[in-house]
Amino acid sequence: MKKIGRIVATLLTITLILSLLAACGGGGNTPGSSPDASPDAGTNSGSGQSSAPDGASAEPTDTTLVYGTTQKYNYFNPYGGATGAYYFMSLVFDRLWEVDKETTEVTSRIFSSYEWEDDVTLKCVLKPGIIFNDGTEAKGEDVIYSLQKSIIDGDNFSYYTSKVDYDKSYVGDDGMTAYIVFLEPYGAAVNIFAQVPLVSKAFCDAHPNNDPIWWSDPVGSGPYRIIEAVTDDSAVYARRDDYWNSDYSFEVSELTVKHYSDGTAMWVDLQNGVIDVALPLSATQAGDLVSNPGEFTLATQSLYDVPVLVLRETNEYLSDIRVREAIAYAIDFDSVAAITFGELSAPANSHFTSDFACYNNNQPYEYNADRAKQVLADAGYAEGEIMLDFIAVNDGFQHIVAEAVQGYLGAIGITVNVQTYDPGTAIPMLIGGEADLAYFGVSNGNPEMEPDQFFSAFAGNGSFKTMAIQDEYFNSLLDRALVSVDQNERAELYRQADAWMYENFYALPICEKLEGLAYNSRIESIDIISQGKGCLGDVTFAK
């Protein structure tokens, strides 16, 4: 009997082990992994390999693509919560407006026309035939609802969309013209609302935010549709052959996005051919590619972001323009950018990149430690007298910037105490004005960033006390720009504000941030933040 018991126990154990292994899933075609995705040395096997004969120029037979990314994007509702990266949303949702970074003009692919009827009324005429992926047609009410939803959901963007008077906003008799009425003149509206995705009111009404469909198959009017999604793992997007906008075509028929919580694993999978494109790259990985490109190509694109070194105006020393001037001369910002971002940075001499209408081609701050010391001495400050706190977020690079600044300022007799915290601790400290120095960047890859989103952080009535500037002239420029509906006037006012900040050594530009991505030889070119298209499907395969 005991023997039988032992045999039974052994059989049960073996069964359990086999069940566990079976439950692991063997060889299934889960997103981002084909059954034969074994990494082969030296080959360039993405998920599905196109192989045109040597010497022949043929259309690629395989038009699927696999992206690897370390960015979170586990929730496909563009409102509320962690919505993830901008360009993933652009696959599924069209946006109300887009900014052409070459001409800096605001355009729209969904409106046939838009104009300010008066200071507070924006009339937008929707193109006919904009079809959501559930087959319904977009109407004017969807445009107004797309703005209102962020308020309904308490989304972070509601700060801007709350400037609309939804009681007075209405749809014209044709059903396609939306009259967006504002509570007060708000000239920044078109630029700001460019980030707003077009959503279906009927779909949103039928599916509250906690409906699982928002994690698997949301309805949008964009060129792709999600066909498979595994939370925090991957999502598969299929190109819509019924995409309403015939002006744009995309070569990628099926696009898989694999999420990685660690850049190392993503890098290895790129090397092994599990993914075709990896983004974003770290500075180290970008540097490695420059040194040893191999079969991969490094592409960099502007993030439209100029992170700045913030100097708190209310600090007794930093309120003195001579101290701020000395700090500007004491730091070699190009070197700080090089050690922090490596190949993924470019020099900056304005608070905006040249893609923005309010860009100023300022004279760069000269790195001159001797001059900085002299300015401080002339101002009557003894060496070691000034002590400042730099509060940095532990996001992988802020502490590098902080320590570099600490070193440079230490050389001219200013003591900097660097404190690094997680975002949960650091952000309240920045809001409360506990930092004398801080790192600040706002765009993070959004080409439609409205200058007001940057300047509002520095406005006198801004919420971040660390950054608030109380100067009347500066604030008057911002107030006037906010209400003006003349885009040229707005651009000029913001240019003046930028120049004023630069001349008074507030918010010292560190560098222009670039985004790096690497792709294999299946791809000829890629432009994920392209104008007019702006989505991951804008890829040209190698012929």
Next chain:
Amino acid sequence: MSRYIIRRLLWMIPTLLGIMFIIFTISYLTPGDPAMIALGNNYTEEAYQAKIIEMGLDKGFITRYFIYIKDVVTKFDLGTSYSNLRPVRDLILEKVGVTLRLGLLSSLVTIVVGVTVGIIAAVKQYSAMDYIATSLSVLFSAMPGFFMALVCIIVFSLKLKWLPAAGLSTWRHYILPVLCLGLSPIAVVNRLTRSSMLDVIRQDYIRTARAKGVDERTVITKHALRNALIPVITVIGGQLSMVIGGSVIIESIFSIPGMGTLMMTGINNRDYPIIQGTVLVLSIVICVVNLLVDLAYAAVDPRIKAQYYGGDKRKRRDDKGEGKAKKKGAA
């Protein structure tokens, strides 16, 4: 035995309530405001006040705690994630299976490999096998798990291209994470099994068994191993808990969407519902693991089994005896 199990399960309730109170208090006292984090650069005083009310953070500590307990006990509602807007219960249900699979596989590997190598090292003491096993145990005990993981990725994924570096799509994806999770506990179990076996095989009854002509395999497996396993089971229980709780780093490095990454996300975002929910679920798992370890004692040590059974039977015998005595007395 069943009474013992039920008693242990009932004891889990105050244990878990205590854990929930502690983690709730720690979350409450930890610096960082989830409403501010949620708003980020869009912070304004008005939006902040609205966010606080939306998140339920406007209520006092005691009120919030009792609301939380009531929801958990009556509906197993762990709240809604601040950053994700999804029910925490759904998030955990999606990911707990991944973590448990990893943990169980690692534990299985730990037990099988650790005990087996320990037995061999003990039986063949001072042999080459013994020295190799001991040296490797010291090495793997000293090596941090995250370092092991990165080395494995570089060697097996990047250089040799034998195994994938991320995800859990196929059985091959499990090899490296399971190895990295299990190597350190294997080292501990191996060394303990070896020393425990060495103690046992020097006992008189083992010598007696050999003198009586029992074959060596039977001596080791039937007589020595069961006695040697008792301290090993204790350690295995602790190691299992560490494996399940310590998968955070391994999951992050191998991009495995399990409880570990969920917990890290919750901590970084001050997402209290996620923090509380994941800790609660992990606590339940560890309590169950401890119970299974105690039951394993009974399976291995007849004295302990007698205690579990004997206690119940003796009590029932005594109760019956008293009952009969009372009846006799009444009669």
